[in-house]
Amino acid sequence: MKIIRKIALVSLLSVLGLVTFIAASIFFDGWIGSRRLDSITNVTVANPGGPAVRAYLARPAGAGPHPTVIMIHEFWGFNTEMRDKADLLARSGYVVVAPDMFRGSSTNWIPRAIYQTLTTPQERRNTDLDAVYAWLEQQPEVDPGRVAVMGFCFGGATSLRYSLWNPKLAATAVFYGSPISDANQLKSLPGPLLGVFGGADSSIPLAEVGAFESALVTAGIPSTITIYPDQPHAFITDVAAIEAGGAPGAAWAQLLGFLDSALRTAPQAARPLHTPRVVAEAGLGYYVRLAFAHTLTGHGTHR
Numbered sequence: 001m002k003i004i005r006k007i008a009l010v011s012l013l014s015v016l017g018l019v020t021f022i023a024a025s026i027f028f029d030g031w032i033g034s035r036r037l038d039s040i041t042n043v044t045v046a047n048p049g050g051p052a053v054r055a056y057l058a059r060p061a062g063a064g065p066h067p068t069v070i071m072i073h074e075f076w077g078f079n080t081e082m083r084d085k086a087d088l089l090a091r092s093g094y095v096v097v098a099p100d101m102f103r104g105s106s107t108n109w110i111p112r113a114i115y116q117t118l119t120t121p122q123e124r125r126n127t128d129l130d131a132v133y134a135w136l137e138q139q140p141e142v143d144p145g146r147v148a149v150m151g152f153c154f155g156g157a158t159s160l161r162y163s164l165w166n167p168k169l170a171a172t173a174v175f176y177g178s179p180i181s182d183a184n185q186l187k188s189l190p191g192p193l194l195g196v197f198g199g200a201d202s203s204i205p206l207a208e209v210g211a212f213e214s215a216l217v218t219a220g221i222p223s224t225i226t227i228y229p230d231q232p233h234a235f236i237t238d239v240a241a242i243e244a245g246g247a248p249g250a251a252w253a254q255l256l257g258f259l260d261s262a263l264r265t266a267p268q269a270a271r272p273l274h275t276p277r278v279v280a281e282a283g284l285g286y287y288v289r290l291a292f293a294h295t296l297t298g299h300g301t302h303r
Helices: 002-032 080-090 110-118 122-137 154-163 206-219 239-244 246-264 284-297
Strands: 043-045 053-058 066-072 095-099 142-152 171-175 193-198 223-228
Touching (some): 043 122, 053 122, 066 080, 066 154, 066 246, 110 284, 122 154, 142 154, 142 246, 193 206, 193 246, 239 246
Parallel strands (some): 066 142, 142 171
């Protein structure tokens, strides 16, 4: 019995030590990374609902007003790869604003990424994005009637849910963000939707993607859902991967075609303005799966 008690005590102490280490590392990483955004953001947006929102603004060539895209980062936070994607999209003729949704927090450490996501509820995301959208409406280079929202991972989920909140948006693009399968909720989407997912994404089962697609059809939302076979979560890693072609290049080309159709051609029939709806993001279980997905692929560890 004494041996069993010793083993149990050692196991308990090991678990407590691991938990303590992870908790300490989360806050230490937040402290050392508090200035990571200083060199990669270039605008500050006043926010009546909280602290000012820092963002990166990329401008296209030529006189405006231009169609515009709000681009939301992954669960790592805003980083150089997202800045570079904003620049790449701007070269196709769009004003792109990429806001910092974590109010100064950006990381390479998965536990910190999960923590900063779980402590940023959708209500707060909506508040900050409302400030960004209101700021865009005042910019002479922006056509406020042609603003889309898009995002990757955390940003994909946030984009989908922000579209259910803001009826003025023209289109939504979701790149491997946690989907919604409730058609009654999706009826509130104000415009067409593009969804891009990886066939080998262990964090988002293909059954959930199928339920999302079916719900969009039931809700009457013009949509295109594409699953790229054998691709893991976060397969559009950076601009170099996009320019190399393959699935990342194909998905980016699909985005450009979708935005061209939604923001540049003759406007589609207007949908009735909906009452803003707050839809909660996925819970801890999803982010545990997401952590494993990133650990298996190594995506994000080079940031």
